[in-house]
Amino acid sequence: MTVAAESQSASELDPGLEGALDHFARLGLERGWRIDRDALEDNYLARSRSDHPDRHAGADARTRRVALERSAANNEAYRVLRDPVRRAEYLVKLGGIDLDSSDPQTGAPHPEQSFLIEMIERRDRLEELTTGGEDALAELRDEVDEELDAVFATAVDALDGGDTQAAAAALVQRRYLQRFLDEIDAAIDSPNQP
Amino acid sequence: MAYSDKVIDHYENPRNVGSLDKSEDEVGTGIVGAPACGDVMKLQIRVEDDVITDAKFKTYGCGSAIASSSLVTEWVKGMKIGDAMQIKNSQIAEELSLPPVKIHCSVLAEDAIKAAIADYQKKHGASE
Structure with a gap:
């Protein structure tokens, strides 16, 4: 040191x-x-x-x-x-992958198509849930929050193992899930939104 | 950051929001994402005799991403798929006066229409 x-x-x-x-x-x-x-x-x-x-x-x-x-x-x-997340993303950047960039070589890697389809389909379900009451929303929030933790744990494991690619892939999933979680929170905050 | 009037117009009154039945033969579906920000975009087209007769989108993202996809669905209706394939993100960015930090939103919309056309062509044996 x-x-x-x-x-x-x-x-x-x-x-x-x-x-x-x-x-x-x-x-x-x-x-x-x-x-x-x-x-x-x-x-x-x-x-x-x-x-x-x-x-x-x-x-x-x-x-x-x-x-x-x-x-x-x-x-x-x-x-x-x-910040644990910023720290992880920074390590990935030091490893040559900038998650804030869309450059095909050095930018954030694209997730599997199935993951994106799932992200869309879960949004459709969120729209249905907003009319289904607070409990269902809270349940979905917990579920996504747990997934967020799980993909982040995967990213940390990958960083510990020196696998920048795998860490980047997990951190990208985390960003998508974070976005979804923000939308769920917004729906919880304003239950009367269509 | 200030949004242009056109972005705000598309954001507040998005055209063609919704879904088409993706299992239908005439429907092509493109789903794309922007890993940097977590935006996801679904764009669907209905094609009859090589002409796009309907287009729908659902975008979960910022105002520029919503406006870009809304604009593209407006543009492609009535277009031949070969012409829709030629749409460039720079045209979208120019029409909406997107600032440099939001150019990736127009890229996403270009990717989405291309993915939707590719999905349609795949269903029809990818003759091109």
């Missing part, structure tokens, strides 16, 4: 390899889905303090700019790594 933050004096920030650090390296963590939460918090706080623009307010323009960029990068790294 590399903890460089404490050793830097306030006015000499090395702009060095700013762009080359991934979020894990930036916050002094080993790359992987399972992280040391305490180390994440501690390292983030330490770096936030040492890179804080206020600490470099009297320095030259270049140092002030580096401090600002670094603070932003620390915050972004923390935002991604503290």
Whole structure:
């Protein structure tokens, strides 16, 4: 583990390899889905303090700019790594698959056609359920929530095993299910919608 | 992000929402998804003598995805399937003034109509 933050004096920030650090390296963590939460918090706080623009307010323009960029990068790294899903998706991205992209080679992989058909058919059933009362909706919500957990567990297993492709496929399913779950929640919130 | 008037119009008054019986011989069904956002789109066509006589869609997604599929169903009605096959996502994006971040919604609609035609052709021995 590399903890460089404490050793830097306030006015000499090395702009060095700013762009080359991934979020894990930036916050002094080993790359992987399972992280040391305490180390994440501690390292983030330490770096936030040492890179804080206020600490470099009297320095030259270049140092002030580096401090600002670094603070932003620390915050972004923390935002991604503290969230289990974002962390998993980020690992997949480091493995070469960007789930936010639709590029056929490096973008999110398409699920099986049967999965998409199921997603449509379940929407049809949701429409029927909205007239069938709250209990049925709550039941469906629990069901989808469990599936969401299950595909995420599959993704984590794949990441543990270093299988980026399988992780990406599971995380894509998770996104579809998340979308469906959001719609169920919307239906629960406004039961009078047609 | 601001939606164009045309997107809002299609979103608020979507044309041709619904389903056709996918087991019917004249009906082609295309189901596609956008993995990045979880949108799913079903687009169906009814074909008689190589001409699309009816089109229906169901889209679960953002306003741009709904508008793109709604627009495509409007366009393809009365079209020969060979011409419908030529529809490009850029035409959809242009008609709806989609911003760059929403271009993938028009891609989805293009994929959906192509998938629907392919399904129809498969049912009829894929003569093309």
